[in-house]
Amino acid sequence: MSHSHDHHHHDHHEGTVLSEVELRVRALESVLVEKGYVDPAALDILIETYETKVGPHNGARVVAKAWSDPAYLEWLRKDATAAIASLGYSGRQGEHIVAVENTPLVHNMVVCTLCSCYPWSVLGLPPVWYKSAPYRSRAVLDPRGVLRDFGIELAPEKQIRVWDSTAEIRYLVIPERPAGTEDWAEADLAKLVTRDSMIGTGFAKAPAEVSR
Known part of the structure; x- marks a missing residue:
């Protein structure tokens, strides 16, 4: 099986172009927030904590x-x-x-x-x-x-x-x-x-x- 782990490109995207994964994540977040399952502020804090502070x-x-x-x-x-x-x-x-x-x-x-x-x-x-x-x-x-x-x-x-x-x-x-x-x-x-x-x-x- 041939597979290239070009991990540098997974984490950085130019401009406002979103990857398929990022689009799916944002769509899921929108549904969860809309249905009231997730507080958008809490979600933002969680993501920011693990992405930037940790x-x-x-x-x-x-x-x-x-x-x-x-x-x-x-x-x-x-x-x-x-x-x-x-x-x-x-x-x-x-x-x-x-x-x-x-x-x-x-x-x-x-x-x-x-x-x-x-x-x-x-x-x-x-x-x-x-x-x-x-x-x-x-x-x-x-x-x-x-x-x-x-x-x-x-x-x-x-x-x-x-x-x-x-x-x-x-x-x-x-x-x-x-x-x-x-x-x-x-x-x-x-x-x-x-x-x-x-x-x-x-x-x-x-x-x-x-x-x-």
Whole structure:
């Protein structure tokens, strides 16, 4: 099966042109609001919260702390849910989280084969491609090929572990810390952490890509 995960184009649309998915979402929102099932103000607040205030920012702070604080990293390994909650991040689809670490020998990748379980409290709203059937099936059958679609080429000897989220467990990938950041503060390290790197379909940014 051939499928291109051009995730950059899912999230950005020029002008006022809406994708088919966005049109469906807006149509559904209109029906729910019209029938009185949903308060439009509450809906706007929910979407804004997970799109802009949460986004991947919470997860980036968790990763940055894990990179710079060995004791916190050990806590994440033992009980990620509690370690993440200690930073104030818990709630919707984030009740039980397991942290998995990328290393020079292992690359971790997350999928939800049955639906689209996703740790909203640390990553915000799930990207469109994460919910797609091609990603959900190919991530298990051909993870190396899926990563290649995302522009990630791994060495043949590097093992790929695919974690399947469930209704009970969400996963957060701790990407490898970029070289040359040994003296960076946590706030600067967080700028290197991308949403895709915490799903396992990307890497953290290189130091040259951000301003400190």
